Amino acid sequence: MFKTLGLVLVMGFFGVSLSYAQSTILNVSYDPTREFYKDYNKLFQAHWKKVSGQTVNVRQSHGGSGKQGRSIIDGLEADVATLALGYDIDSLYDQRHLIPQNWQKRLPNNSSPYTSTIVFVVRKGNPKHVRDWDDLVRPGIVVITPNPKTSGGARWNYLAAWGYALKKWKSEPKAKVFVKALYKNIPVLDSGARGSTTTFSERKLGDVLVAWENEAYLLINELGSDKYEIVVPSISIVAEPPVTVVDKNVDKHNTRKVSEAYLTYLYSKEGQELAVKHYFRPQDKKIAAKYSGKFRSIKLFKIESLFGSWQKAQKTHFSDNGVFDQIYAK
Amino acid sequence: MMNLLKITRTKTESRFVQGLLIGVALFYLFLLLFLPIFLILVSALKKGFPMYVQALRDPETWVAIKLSLLVAIVAVPLNVIFGLFAAWAITKYAFRGKSLLLALIDLPLSISPVISGMIFVLLFGANGFLASFLAAHNIRVIFAVPGIILATLFVTFPYVAREVIPVMKAQGKDEEEAAMTLGANGFQIFTKVTLPNIRWGLFYGVVLCNARAMGEFGAVSVVSGHIRGVTTTLPLHVEILYNEYAFAAAFSVASLFIGLALFTLVLKHIVGFRLKREGLK
Numbered sequence: 001m002f003k004t005l006g007l008v009l010v011m012g013f014f015g016v017s018l019s020y021a022q023s024t025i026l027n028v029s030y031d032p033t034r035e036f037y038k039d040y041n042k043l044f045q046a047h048w049k050k051v052s053g054q055t056v057n058v059r060q061s062h063g064g065s066g067k068q069g070r071s072i073i074d075g076l077e078a079d080v081a082t083l084a085l086g087y088d089i090d091s092l093y094d095q096r097h098l099i100p101q102n103w104q105k106r107l108p109n110n111s112s113p114y115t116s117t118i119v120f121v122v123r124k125g126n127p128k129h130v131r132d133w134d135d136l137v138r139p140g141i142v143v144i145t146p147n148p149k150t151s152g153g154a155r156w157n158y159l160a161a162w163g164y165a166l167k168k169w170k171s172e173p174k175a176k177v178f179v180k181a182l183y184k185n186i187p188v189l190d191s192g193a194r195g196s197t198t199t200f201s202e203r204k205l206g207d208v209l210v211a212w213e214n215e216a217y218l219l220i221n222e223l224g225s226d227k228y229e230i231v232v233p234s235i236s237i238v239a240e241p242p243v244t245v246v247d248k249n250v251d252k253h254n255t256r257k258v259s260e261a262y263l264t265y266l267y268s269k270e271g272q273e274l275a276v277k278h279y280f281r282p283q284d285k286k287i288a289a290k291y292s293g294k295f296r297s298i299k300l301f302k303i304e305s306l307f308g309s310w311q312k313a314q315k316t317h318f319s320d321n322g323v324f325d326q327i328y329a330k
Numbered sequence: 331m332m333n334l335l336k337i338t339r340t341k342t343e344s345r346f347v348q349g350l351l352i353g354v355a356l357f358y359l360f361l362l363l364f365l366p367i368f369l370i371l372v373s374a375l376k377k378g379f380p381m382y383v384q385a386l387r388d389p390e391t392w393v394a395i396k397l398s399l400l401v402a403i404v405a406v407p408l409n410v411i412f413g414l415f416a417a418w419a420i421t422k423y424a425f426r427g428k429s430l431l432l433a434l435i436d437l438p439l440s441i442s443p444v445i446s447g448m449i450f451v452l453l454f455g456a457n458g459f460l461a462s463f464l465a466a467h468n469i470r471v472i473f474a475v476p477g478i479i480l481a482t483l484f485v486t487f488p489y490v491a492r493e494v495i496p497v498m499k500a501q502g503k504d505e506e507e508a509a510m511t512l513g514a515n516g517f518q519i520f521t522k523v524t525l526p527n528i529r530w531g532l533f534y535g536v537v538l539c540n541a542r543a544m545g546e547f548g549a550v551s552v553v554s555g556h557i558r559g560v561t562t563t564l565p566l567h568v569e570i571l572y573n574e575y576a577f578a579a580a581f582s583v584a585s586l587f588i589g590l591a592l593f594t595l596v597l598k599h600i601v602g603f604r605l606k607r608e609g610l611k
Contacts, residue, residue: 061558241517
C-alpha cells in the first residue's frame with residue numbers, strides 16, 4: 001500500500017518536473033552518428049541563436065536504428081528522428097501514425113541530407129587478402145557485421161552483398177546461396193553498428209569488418225591507421241539515412257519550428273561541410289565537388305534499382321521467416 | 331562433531347593436496363576478481379591522473395552520478411518498508427499462500443533483468459496497458475526517470491525481505507509477546523523490541539539492495555531511452571563512453587563502482603561479524 005502510494009508520488013513529481021521546456025528538442029538517432037551530431041548540435045545552437053534569438057538545447061539518444069525506432073513507437077518522445085534507413089522511420093507511421101505516410105517527400109533527396117556507403121575494414125597489411133565481396137565467403141574468413149533485425153547498417157551491409165551477387169550472377173537463388181555463405185562466416189551479430197566496431201577493434205575478433213564508410217574512417221582516425229585499413233569493394237550500395245520531424249511529438253511539445261529548422265540546416269553549406277568532416281557524403285553538388293578527393297570512388301547502386309523500395313526489401317528479406325531468417329537458421 | 335570432522339579431514343589429505351586446493355582457489359580468485367579490478371584501474375589511469383579527474387568531472391558523468399544516487403535514495407527506503415512488511419507478515423502470521431508469497435518475493439532474482447524492463451514497457455509504453463491513462467494525464471514513466479526507478483525497484487525488492495526474514499524467524503515471537511503482556515503498543519513493540527533484534531539483518535539487506543540499485547544495467551537499459559545527460563545512469567554512462575572510444579573515461583567512471591563495491595564489502599564484513607556475535611549471544 002505504502003509502496004504504491006510512494007510510487008504515485010514519485011511518478012507525479014517527475015512526470016511534471018521533467019516535461020520539456022520549449023527550447024529543448026530530442027534527436028533520436030542511430031549508432032555511428034554520435035560524433036557528427038555532437039558537433040552539429042553546437043553548430044545549430046549558434047545558428048538558431050543568431051536567427052531567432054532563442055537558446056535551444058538538443059538532447060541525443062543513440063543505438064541500433066531498429067531499436068531506436070522501436071523506442072519512439074513505445075513512447076520515447078523524439079522531436080526529430082535521424083535513423084539509418086527509411087523503413088525504420090516508415091514504421092513510425094505504420095505502427096502509430098506519429099508522422100504522415102508521405103514523410104520522405106517533405107525534404108530534398110528522399111529526406112536524406114547526407115549519404116554513405118558500405119566498405120570493408122581489414123587489419124593492417126590486409127593479411128587475408130580481402131579485395132572484394134567474393135573474399136568474404138572464402139572458408140576461414142571471419143566477418144563482423146551487426147544483426148539486420150536490429151541494426152540499420154547491418155541491413156545496408158546485407159543488401160550491398162546481395163546486390164553484388166545479383167549483379168554478378170543475375171539470379172536470385174545464386175544471390176541467396178552467396179549471402180548464406182557470407183553469414184556462415186559471421187561468428188557474432190551485435191545489435192548495432194558501434195557494437196560490431198568495438199567487437200572488431202577491442203575484442204580483436206574477425207578478419208573483416210563490414211561497415212558504414214563514415215564508421216570505417218572514424219575507426220581509423222580514433223584507433224590508428226597503423227592498425228587498420230579500408231578496402232573498397234568493386235560495387236556497393238548508396239546508403240541513405242533519412243531524417244524527419246516526429247509530428248505528433250513536436251506538436252505536443254510545441255517545438256515544430258525549431259525541429260524543422262534543425263533538419264533543414266543539415267542541407268546548408270555549414271551542415272554539409274560538417275557532414276563531410278565526419279565522412280558522410282554530402283548531397284550538395286558544389287560541396288561534393290570541393291571534397292571529391294576525400295572519398296574513394298566506388299561504383300554504387302541505389303536500393304530502388306534492385307529491390308524496388310525499402311518496404312519491399314524489408315518484407316522479402318528481414319521480416320519474420322523472410323530470406324534472412326531462412327539463411328541464418330542453422 | 332564439527333571439530334572432529336575437521337581433524338580427520340586434515341589428516342587424510344596430504345599437504346600437497348591441501349596446497350593444490352588452496353592454489354587453485356587463489357588462482358581462480360586472481361583470474362576472475364583481482365585481475366579485472368586491477369585492469370580497470372590501469373585502464374582508468376592510462377592517460378594520467380588529471381585525465382582521470384577530468385572524466386569524473388564531466389557534466390554528463392555528474393548527471394549520471396546524481397541520477398544513480400536519486401534512484402538508490404528512492405528505491406532503497408521503499409524496499410526497506412516493503413521488506414519489513416513482507417518479513418513481518420511471513421514470520422508472525424500463519425496464512426494461506428505463505429509459501430507462494432515467499433516464492434514471489436524471489437521472482438525478480440530468477441528472471442532476466444531484460445525481461446523485467448520489458449514488463450514496464452508493456453505496462454507503461456505508448457502501446458502499453460496503461461497508455462491511454464498516462465497520455466490523458468500527461469505522465470511520462472517509460473524513457474524517463476520514473477521508469478528507471480520502477481525498474482530498479484522491481485529488480486531490487488527481494489534483497490531487504492530476504493535478509494530480514496531469516497533473522498526475524500530466528501528471533502521468534504516470544505519477546506514481542508512478552509512486551510505485549512507488559513502493555514506495549516504495536517509501535518513500541520516494533521521500535522523497542524523487533525527493530526533492535528533485526529537491525530543487522532536489515533542493514534545487510536540495505537547494503538546489498540543499494541549496491542544492486544546503483545549497478546543495475548539490463549532492466550534500466552530497456553526503459554531508459556538512453557537520452558544523454560538525462561536518463562543515463564552510471565552503468566549506462568559507462569557503456570556510452572566505451573562505445574565512443576573514450577576508453578579511459580569509461581574505466582574512470584567504472585572505477586567508481588569498484589569504490590562502491592569495496593565499501594559494500596567492508597560494510598558486509600562488519601555486519602556479518604556483528605550478526606555472528608549476536609547469534610552466539
